[in-house]
Amino acid sequence: MLVVALGITWRYLGSYMAGVFEGRVRYLAWAERPFYRVLGTSPEQEQTWKRYAGSLVIFSAVFLGFGYLLLRVQGSLPLNPQHMGQVTPALSLNTITSFVTNTNWQNYAGETTMSYFSQIGVLTVQQFVSAAVGIAVAIALVRGFSRRNSSTIGNFWVDTTRCLLYILLPISFIAGIILVGEGAVMTLAGPVTVHDALNGVTQTIPRGPAGFMGSIMQLGTNGGGFFNANLAHPLENPTAITNLLYIWLTLSIPFALTYTFGKMVGSIRHGAALLAAMAIIFGVWVGFTVYAEHTNNPAVAAAGVHSTVGNTEGKEVRFGDTSSALFNISMTHTSDGAVDSATDSYTPMGGFGPLSGMMLGEVTPGGVGSGLYTILVYAVIAVFIGGLMIGRTPEYLGKKIQAREVKLAGVAALVMPVTVVVLTAVAASLHAGRAGPLNSGPHGFTEILYALTSQGNNNGSAMAGLSGNTAFYNVVGAIAMLLGRFAIIIPALALAGTLAAKQTVPAGLGTFRTDNGMFVGLTIGVIIIVGGLTFFPALSLGPIVEQLSHGKFW
Amino acid sequence: MVTHIRRSIISILIITAVFGFIYMLAGTGISQLAFRHQANGSITPNGSTLIGQDWSATKCPGHPQGSCVFHGRPDATGPYAAVVCSSNARNCTPSSGGDNPLVANNVSGSSGATNLGPRSQTLLNNTRQLVSYWRSLGVEHPTPDLVTTSGSGLDPDITPQDAIVQIPMVAAATGVAPSELQTLIREQTHSAQFGFLGSPDINVLQLNEALARLK
Numbered sequence: 159m160l161v162v163a164l165g166i167t168w169r170y171l172g173s174y175m176a177g178v179f180e181g182r183v184r185y186l187a188w189a190e191r192p193f194y195r196v197l198g199t200s201p202e203q204e205q206t207w208k209r210y211a212g213s214l215v216i217f218s219a220v221f222l223g224f225g226y227l228l229l230r231v232q233g234s235l236p237l238n239p240q241h242m243g244q245v246t247p248a249l250s251l252n253t254i255t256s257f258v259t260n261t262n263w264q265n266y267a268g269e270t271t272m273s274y275f276s277q278i279g280v281l282t283v284q285q286f287v288s289a290a291v292g293i294a295v296a297i298a299l300v301r302g303f304s305r306r307n308s309s310t311i312g313n314f315w316v317d318t319t320r321c322l323l324y325i326l327l328p329i330s331f332i333a334g335i336i337l338v339g340e341g342a343v344m345t346l347a348g349p350v351t352v353h354d355a356l357n358g359v360t361q362t363i364p365r366g367p368a369g370f371m372g373s374i375m376q377l378g379t380n381g382g383g384f385f386n387a388n389l390a391h392p393l394e395n396p397t398a399i400t401n402l403l404y405i406w407l408t409l410s411i412p413f414a415l416t417y418t419f420g421k422m423v424g425s426i427r428h429g430a431a432l433l434a435a436m437a438i439i440f441g442v443w444v445g446f447t448v449y450a451e452h453t454n455n456p457a458v459a460a461a462g463v464h465s466t467v468g469n470t471e472g473k474e475v476r477f478g479d480t481s482s483a484l485f486n487i488s489m490t491h492t493s494d495g496a497v498d499s500a501t502d503s504y505t506p507m508g509g510f511g512p513l514s515g516m517m518l519g520e521v522t523p524g525g526v527g528s529g530l531y532t533i534l535v536y537a538v539i540a541v542f543i544g545g546l547m548i549g550r551t552p553e554y555l556g557k558k559i560q561a562r563e564v565k566l567a568g569v570a571a572l573v574m575p576v577t578v579v580v581l582t583a584v585a586a587s588l589h590a591g592r593a594g595p596l597n598s599g600p601h602g603f604t605e606i607l608y609a610l611t612s613q614g615n616n617n618g619s620a621m622a623g624l625s626g627n628t629a630f631y632n633v634v635g636a637i638a639m640l641l642g643r644f645a646i647i648i649p650a651l652a653l654a655g656t657l658a659a660k661q662t663v664p665a666g667l668g669t670f671r672t673d674n675g676m677f678v679g680l681t682i683g684v685i686i687i688v689g690g691l692t693f694f695p696a697l698s699l700g701p702i703v704e705q706l707s708h709g710k711f712w
Numbered sequence: 713m714v715t716h717i718r719r720s721i722i723s724i725l726i727i728t729a730v731f732g733f734i735y736m737l738a739g740t741g742i743s744q745l746a747f748r749h750q751a752n753g754s755i756t757p758n759g760s761t762l763i764g765q766d767w768s769a770t771k772c773p774g775h776p777q778g779s780c781v782f783h784g785r786p787d788a789t790g791p792y793a794a795v796v797c798s799s800n801a802r803n804c805t806p807s808s809g810g811d812n813p814l815v816a817n818n819v820s821g822s823s824g825a826t827n828l829g830p831r832s833q834t835l836l837n838n839t840r841q842l843v844s845y846w847r848s849l850g851v852e853h854p855t856p857d858l859v860t861t862s863g864s865g866l867d868p869d870i871t872p873q874d875a876i877v878q879i880p881m882v883a884a885a886t887g888v889a890p891s892e893l894q895t896l897i898r899e900q901t902h903s904a905q906f907g908f909l910g911s912p913d914i915n916v917l918q919l920n921e922a923l924a925r926l927k
Contacts, residue, residue, distance in 0.1 A: 159908075193723075193726065196722055196726070197719045197722055197723060198715070198718075198719065199719065212713070212716055213716050213719070213720075216713070216716040216717055216720055217716070217719075217720045217723070217724075219720075220717065220720040220721060220724060221720070221724055224724055267823075267824070269823070278732050278733060278736045279728055279732045279733065280732075282731070282732050282735070282736060283727060283728050283731050283732040286727070286731040286735075287727060287731070315719060315723070322727070322731060327731070327735070330735075331735070331738075331739065334739050334743075335739075335742060335743070335746070338739075338743040338746075338747050338750055338751050339746070339747050339750060340750070341750045341754050341762055342750070342751075343750075343751060343752070343753045344739060344740055344743035344744070344747075344750075344751040345740065345743075345744065345751055345752050345753070346740055347752070350752070350753060350755060352755060352758070352759045352760065353758075353759075354758040354759045354765060354917075355757075355758060356758055356770070356781065356920055356921065356924055357765060357766070357767050357769065357770040357781065357920075358769065358770065358771065359759075359765050359766050359769070361759060361760075361763065361765065363753055363755075363760055363763055365752070365753050367736050367739065367740055369739070369743060369751070370735065370736055370739035370740075370743075371736070374735075385823050385864075386823050386824050387823035387824050387825070387863060387864035387865065387866070390823075390825070390862065390863030390864040391823050391864045391866065392762040392763060392764075392864060392866055392867070392868055393753060393760075393762055393763070396750075396754075396762055397905060397910075398904070398905045398909035398910030399905050399906075399909055401909075401910075402909060455830050455835075455856075455860070456830050456831055457828070457830060457831060457832055457835040457836040457839060458835070458839050458856060458859065458860060460836050460839075461836055461839035461840045461843055461859070462840075462843060463839065463843060463854060463855070463856055463859050464856075465855075465856040467856065467871075469830070470856040470857050470860045471826070471828070471830075471835065471860040471861065472825040472826070472827070472860070472861065472862065472863050473860075473862060473863055474862045474863050474864065474867050474869075475785070475857060475862070475867055475869040475870055475871055475874075475913050476867075476869050476910055476913055477910060478910055478911045481909075481910060482863075497863070498863060499825075499863040500825035500826070500827055500863050502825070502827035502828070502829060503825060503826065503827065503828060503829065503830065503835075504830065505830050506830060506831070509830075596827055596828070597827075597828065597829040597832050598832075599829075599831065601829035601830075601831060601832065604829075621827065622824065622825065622827045623827035623828070623829070704829075704830070704831055707831065710831065711831050711832065711833040711836050712829075712831060712832065712833055
């Protein structure tokens with residue numbers, strides 16, 4: 159059913175998004191136009207890639223400062239029934255960086271740290287904005303391929319606004335209503351105290367506006383939940399239906415953007431080729447992770463309890479192992495990072511699935527926008543390699559791929575692995591870094607590696623045993639997130655600029671085809687080789703050695 | 713540069729108002745009108761049906777504490793850890809920090825899992841202690857769900873099998889015949905949503921409410 163739903167979404171949402179960014183869909187023009195007038199811009203006012211990137215960076219920087227201030231003065235702001243105090247400087251820095259970069263790494267527990275004002279006015283807003291910015295960059299890069307002899311790649315303000323208004327707002331609003339109908343909590347009334355006469359227990363249950371935050375957090379592949387337990391919390395993810403809806407929301411835009419790409423460049427087949435590369439890797443990872451989670455948890459089995467259903471530690475009964483594993487893979491192969499089960503307690507190979515999914519650069523299907531622009535970077539590299547093999551100047555969609563394009567793509571593809579590997583080495587060699595993990599042995603190393611991979615990829619999924627709320631991890635994490643976001647966006651926009659300026663060459667007999675199975679295979683190969691070779695040594699010190707150590711416990 | 717900054721500041725104010733406050737307040741309004749019960753946390757007279765409770769301290773005259781009701785899943789820092797700790801003081805440290813709605817009576821701490829790895833010695837010890845806890849209550853073969861904690865620590869549900877293995881314990885303490893308990897469990901089992909989403913489960917609070925009516 160999920161596959162059918164995603165297929166329909168791919169076709170129709172993809173086509174709708176192309177309409178939105180080409181300016182053909184305009185039923186909300188009455189809301190758009192006054193906004194552009196206040197900003198002093200208009201859809202006709204196009205930007206060069208440098209101005210586009212400048213707008214984006216400054217917009218993000220100002221938002222970063224504004225959000226930081228709001229978190230720091232949280233205690234004096236309204237909508238705070240639990241009287242939460244200010245957030246510490248290091249944690250505020252990490253949190254706001256995390257939300258501005260679409261990472262949503264959380265070193266705090268939502269229900270004990272954040273006031274309703276911060277959840278609404280800082281975190282939810284960023285879940286909309288960071289998603290819109292990511293999609294805008296992807297669209298700008300697509301324009302690089304679809305335009306010729308053009309010095310401009312669109313208007314950042316217009317692309318972001320259209321994305322917010324036409325795509326993110328309506329879908330998340332409707333999904334929010336469904337989520338609340340199923341049982342997600344949505345109130346500003348503060349916690350409630352209940353007494354059970356049957357067992358004499360009195361509970362105080364934290365509440366808040368979780369349902370509508372849940373819908374945008376998933377649609378925008380953000381993943382920063384209202385509660386500490388994220389989407390394992392029954393008040394944010396109450397049933398198997400909401401669990402499935404969350405998966406659909408997360409995967410819908412990243413997959414559909416490949417259709418948008420195909421439509422905007424005038425060849426749906428090219429979009430479908432990227433979709434195929436994404437879907438094949440995604441399917442393989444879902445397969446082996448679900449299998450791994452159907453095996454016994456080694457520690458539970460050693461205590462004499464054998465399972466017929468799989469590893470139940472850290473999983474909720476209402477989802478079960480299959481849905482939990484599917485959910486976890488969906489969130490780490492996008493940039494979402496939400497969890498409905500504890501990744502830390504997955505079997506070694508079960509934990510390898512989400513970790514290696516992020517290491518592949520999150521292109522299968524990747525975050526909203528970031529998935530498409532990153533896989534286009536890989537496609538450029540694949541075209542270049544293909545061109546080398548057959549000894550012709552490589553072309554992609556009629557654009558000659560020359561030294562400058564390959565350099566930019568190389569930078570964009572290498573920033574993330576370098577950041578992650580270097581920072582993990584730093585964390586593992588400093589006392590402040592080694593103090594973080596909860597578990598010992600190889601699993602402790604995996605927790606560090608997972609944390610920096612997740613932040614370097616703007617994912618936000620965590621092996622939550624790591625105590626990340628220290629000055630060290632807050633600052634290192636913030637650096638990883640900023641590099642993982644902007645050091646890829648800027649080369650991607652530069653690539654858009656140089657491609658847009660090029661003439662297209664007609665395809666000839668000797669042209670390397672970029673819309674067939676051969677190219678899909680080549681792209682998959684590039685993705686696996688770049689991610690796999692970089693991270694294999696680190697992975698063998700973590701989950702692989704853990705998997706191979708039979709009967710040993712730390 | 714100046715233009716960028718001016719545009720950024722203006723759009724931040726407008727976007728924060730529209731996509732933060734108006735979106736969330738409109739969402740709260742609609743939810744409160746259309747789904748008041750769910751939006752407020754599915755609260756029933758004995759607690760929220762979505763939040764698991766601690767059943768281990770239930771008073772059962774003439775029988776061990778907690779043996780006259782069905783239990784939900786254990787919790788990382790919850791009562792199960794405390795009960796089994798007394799016999800082996802060295803392993804008493806809670807495996808994850810913070811308090812929990814299952815044990816705290818005031819505004820509770822954060823939700824969360826144990827986060828213990830699959831080859832954690834602590835997880836092995838905890839599981840062994842949970843197994844002996846269940847045996848002390850007369851549950852000879854506890855199921856995996858009954859000796860592992862959930863992702864949130866608040867799991868309100870158990871599987872039918874988790875309830876069936878508790879029948880000898882509940883039957884001994886309440887005097888209700890095992891066959892009647894079987895029927896009760898069958899009645900309380902919710903089948904998978906739409907027949908294929910998730911697996912059959914039982915809400916522990918509702919099961920115990922039905923049991924109380926039976927007694």
